[in-house]
Amino acid sequence: MLDQNPRNNHPLNQNLLNQALESGHALWLEYDDLHYVRFVDNYHGICRGTAVFDDLVVYGYPSIGRVLSLQSGLSSQFQAPFWMEEKVDGFNVRIFKLNNRILALSRGGFICPFTTDRITDFIDAGVFEHQPSSVLCGEVVGPDNPYMDGEVPYIKEDIQFFVFDIGAINETRLAAYSEKAALIDQYQLPSVPRFGRFEMKDLSQIRDILLQLNEDYREGVIFKEDSRRDHRAKYTTANINIADIQSGANTMFDLPPEYFINRLARLALFMDDHDIANTQALQQQLGNAYMEGLLFAVRQLHAHHKVFRTFRCRFHERENAVKLLARLNEAGNHVQITMHDLSLDSSGYWLLEFDKVFAKSSGTLSSSLKGSLLFD
Amino acid sequence: MLDQNPRNNHPLNQNLLNQALESGHALWLEYDDLHYVRFVDNYHGICRGTAVFDDLVVYGYPSIGRVLSLQSGLSSQFQAPFWMEEKVDGFNVRIFKLNNRILALSRGGFICPFTTDRITDFIDAGVFEHQPSSVLCGEVVGPDNPYMDGEVPYIKEDIQFFVFDIGAINETRLAAYSEKAALIDQYQLPSVPRFGRFEMKDLSQIRDILLQLNEDYREGVIFKEDSRRDHRAKYTTANINIADIQSGANTMFDLPPEYFINRLARLALFMDDHDIANTQALQQQLGNAYMEGLLFAVRQLHAHHKVFRTFRCRFHERENAVKLLARLNEAGNHVQITMHDLSLDSSGYWLLEFDKVFAKSSGTLSSSLKGSLLFD
Structure with missing residues (x-):
């Protein structure tokens, strides 16, 4: 049961939660013995992906706007110097501790069986002993992930995890940059590359960094204003x-x-x-x-009658791989999941291999190859 | 007033017209002293673009489906030999005579002031003396047209007109291929290039024609089955x-x-x-x-703060150019019209030059160049 009195940094109360559930903007989910609620979209100031476990709320990670022009973007968006960090190209998770378990939430507010299984390979769980309310916001990146075509030039296999923000349970507010940096140092957390603090007069230095990232096929950067309002923008x-x-x-x-x-x-x-x-x-x-x-895709259709992509990822626990497959099957979204293999590899991980079959691409291209008449 | 008893080939009766008008599927329009109705979409078997002048109906030109694979497309679509004609890349019009005036309807069922002004440059009006109910269905093609980016390699200036079908007032049916070909010959009408009559066994010959069209940057072909059902398909x-x-x-x-x-x-x-x-x-x-x-587009924005394209076209009568501009302004569709010039050229035509300013492209790119924050 949530409090009835919302605070500025903790705006969700029981009434609003009930309303969201009644109107379908929030839904009940299960994970093992946990019952929790996730917000499926932004609703009355509560961010999509917010997850509620009894009286504990892990707020959704807020969207960051994009500028498409560097100089005009920086000068129109920022009123103070700003930090610049690399935007790594993976999937966004929030890591927190609940009743002695470390859990990972996806951007959409689902507990991710894959990240939950693997996260302690990348962070020292000690952080949650001293900071039990912390929420580590970060990116899981690397080719062996279950969600996205994960080619990044700097990770050749498996995954890595990089923190970019630290929040807290029952708090929408993210830690200030210096506070975040101190926690990262203290607990030796893996961080996204941080390029420093800049002003408009450093534009040529900022450009040089971006041109180097471009050459290296790295996605881009996040700018974070060094001020109370902590305004942000991304540029790729x-x-x-x-x-x-x-x-x-x-x-x-x-x-x-x-x-x-x-x-x-x-x-x-x-x-x-x-x-x-x-x-x-x-x-x-x-x-x-x-x-x-x-x-x-056309060659796949000729050879296999479907458009698909093969994914692989590693687990400590076999049951987490099974949970992930169930989760992906539920997600649907015109994508069918076909498992190939789930077996122990030489390093003691359970290696899961599966295909995602893309129904719309398969259907559209295969009916064209069969000679159907299209009215477009 | 239309008849109350629809026929197979003349399905529009007064009741259906009234229903379409009441439900907004058909709208009243004016052109000079003419009041007519156009169908804005397909409605109970009446094709979009159908135009009604009192008791005379010019039915819309039917959509032709597209095949994306040649061999499977031909073998699955056609049950008999088929004619093959070039699909020329312009805009579709229907030409007919009403009370001693030759008029041109656009695909959408608007009287087109431009085509109406110029059509007798391309066809002998005599066809309508002997065949007063004829509807010539054809394509207006060439760089100097008011509607589309009109680059075709075989027309360097102005426009041309090519007939591909002949219908009749108060008839949905189009003339059979041989009947159409005879009328084209008899009245020396300009025709789209006709490649002949083929069967599946002629596939390599069909391919050769298509590969040549591809090399010449010509759009493609229409196949028309030589049978009562006159089934059609396009391939580009x-x-x-x-x-x-x-x-x-x-x-x-x-x-x-x-x-x-x-x-x-x-x-x-x-x-x-x-x-x-x-x-x-x-x-x-x-x-x-x-x-x-x-x-x-980006250079246009830097230099002119808008994305635009310049069009030019020639008219016999100045007032038709004015009517066209009014028509384009009404059409709206996030496109603004700015006239540059309307003056007599050395060959005695009124030469109209105007810009179409594309509001969405202008707005999206210019707000990006100004450094706005996008949430995408």
């Missing part, structure tokens, strides 16, 4: 858009069509921002991103 | 998709996002169909199509 590189287009073209009809439009605009504006020439090499790379992905 | 070339992407990238945010997805799929399936290799040259061409269009 050109090459990550080409990489995203290549990965998306393979399952094109299963993505919102804005996926491509938005990335093309970001690419063009990064080029405009940094005077990157529209060379034949860049054009060829972009065209290749589309064609490789699409023609791969 | 690879290169036209790249050309469409280049033209669309310039005003990307004003197009339905499926615009690009669909063209990419058609491109990949044409390549798959005809064993066209995914060469670096092709990739570079595709990437260039996106980047040229997008970066041109």
Whole structure:
């Protein structure tokens, strides 16, 4: 049962929770013996992904707006110096401790069986002994993850975890930058790369960092104002858009069509921002991103009659792999899950391999290959 | 007043028209002293674009489905030999005579002031003396048209008109192929290129024609079954998709996002169909199509604070140019019209020049350039 008196930094009370449940904006879920509620969308100031365990609320991680032009973005968004951190390209989780268990919530507010199983490989659980209310907000990144096409140039196998914010149970507020940095140091937590504190006059230095990230196919950065309001903005590189287009073209009809439009605009504006020439090499790379992905899907259809992608990830406990599959099957979303293999590997992990079959891409392309008439 | 008794080939009666008007599926319009009704969408078997002038109905031109794979498309769609004609890349009009005036209807059922003004440059009006109920269905193609980015390789200036079907007032039925061909010959009407009558066994000949059209950047073909049911399908070339992407990238945010997805799929399936290799040259061409269009829009914004395209077209009568501008302004659709010039040219035509300003592309890109925060 939640308190009836909301505070500024703890706005969810029992009445609002009841309303959200009644109107379908929040739903009951189960995980093992836990019953909890997740907010499926933003509702009366409560962020999507907020999760409620009896009287404990883990608030959702707030959306960060994007600027597409660096100089005008920084000067129009920030009123004070700002920190700059790398935005790593994985999936967002919140780690917290509940009744002696360390749990990981996905951005959407589901307990993630995969991250929950693996998280203590990457953080010292001691942090929660001294700071029992902490919520570590971070990114799980690496090729062997169950959610996303996870190619990043700096992680060749398995996953890693990087903290970018620290919050607290029953608090919407995230720790100030210096407080976060101190906790990271104290508990030797893995952090996203932090580039330092900048002002507008450091623009050329900021540009240099971004051009290097672009060359390295790293996604981009988050700017965090060094002020009470802690205003934030993200800014991403050109090459990550080409990489995203290549990965998306393979399952094109299963993505919102804005996926491509938005990335093309970001690419063009990064080029405009940094005077990157529209060379034949860049054009060829972009065209290749589309064609490789699409023609791969067509070849999959000819050979297997479906468009699919194979995922693999490692678990300590077999049962967590089973839970993950159940969770992915529930999620549905025109994606079917087919397990290949779940067996102990040489290093003592349970290695899960499964396919995601993309129903819309499979259906659209296969009916075209069969000669159906389309009215478009 | 329409008849109360619909026939098979004349399904619109007064009751159905009244229903359509009451429910907003048909709307009253004016053109000079004419009052007429147009169907804004398909309604109870009446095709979008159908226009009603008192008791005379000019039925809408029916949609033709598309196949994306040649062999499977032909074998699954056709039960008899079929005619093959070029699909020219312009805008669809229907030409007919009403009370001694020759009028042109757009696909949507508006009287088009531009085509109405110019149509007798391209056809001998005599056809309507002998065949007063005829409806000539054809395509207006060429760079100097008011509606579309009109680059076709075979028309360097102004427009041309090509007939592909002949219908009749108060008839949904289109003339059989042989009947149409006879009328075209008899009245020396300009026809779309006609490639002949084929069967499945002629597949390699059909392929050769399509590969030549592809090399020439021509849009594709329409297949028409030589049978009572007159079943039809269209099939388009690879290169036209790249050309469409280049033209669309310039005003990307004003197009339905499926615009690009669909063209990419058609491109990949044409390549798959005809064993066209995914060469670096092709990739570079595709990437260039996106980047040229997008970066041109960004340059327009820097220089003019808007994304626009300049159109020009010629008229015999000045008042028809004025009517066209009024018509385009009414159409709205997030596009603003700005006239540059309307003056007599050396050949005695009124030359109209105007810009279409694309509000969504202008707004989205300019707010990005100003440093706004986007939540995407």
